[in-house]
Amino acid sequence: MKRVEAEVNIYLTKHMTIELEDGEDLDDKVWSIVVSWESRNDERYEKLLLGARLESDDTEEMNLKQKVRMAINRFDPYVLMPGHPDGAPLDEYDCLSDRIYRKLTPAYTVEQIGELIGQEFKRSFEQDFPLSETIHVAQWIYEYIHD
Missing domain, CATH: 1.10.340.20 (Apc36109-like domain)
Incomplete structure (x- = not known):
């Protein structure tokens, strides 16, 4: 087995309603939501990624x-x-x-x-x-x- 580094770009569009506290940054909040889905490895995250466009490049070449x-x-x-x-x-x-x-x-x-x-x-x-x-x-x- 060989180990190969790859760059993966995931592009997705997901419309969400997000509740923001006063002074809370939208981008930071969205990022924390997506990261929390990934870390829990739950079904919502999997469904979110199913609609993404995925590209990868083998950096070895x-x-x-x-x-x-x-x-x-x-x-x-x-x-x-x-x-x-x-x-x-x-x-x-x-x-x-x-x-x-x-x-x-x-x-x-x-x-x-x-x-x-x-x-x-x-x-x-x-x-x-x-x-x-x-x-x-x-x-x-x-x-x-x-x-």
């Missing part, structure tokens, strides 16, 4: 440039949803991920990759991205480089 693109698209801090039917074009972050890819070397640490991601997002969007926001995507890219 991708080159590093494609993996960096996938990681940056998955990071998606502006929720542009590249490639999603209701989102931005699949190449929305390509110039940014290409710049990151061209600067990467195997000597980079996870933190250096995270800082590079933050610098390139700031260059593209003029917004600071601290290491705490980029470290998880940096870890994915680091693992892609060293696998």
Whole structure:
């Protein structure tokens, strides 16, 4: 048996009525509801996913440039949803991920990759991205480089 990493994108539309307390954020509330369904592994969660459109890519067959693109698209801090039917074009972050890819070397640490991601997002969007926001995507890219 071999172990293969895959990226799975699940796109779904579910109309829900949600009760919000004063000051409660809608996105946070929806996320907590969906996560609670998953953690309970109950029938409502299974039914929700049955209506989803599922796409996956075998990362073993991708080159590093494609993996960096996938990681940056998955990071998606502006929720542009590249490639999603209701989102931005699949190449929305390509110039940014290409710049990151061209600067990467195997000597980079996870933190250096995270800082590079933050610098390139700031260059593209003029917004600071601290290491705490980029470290998880940096870890994915680091693992892609060293696998």
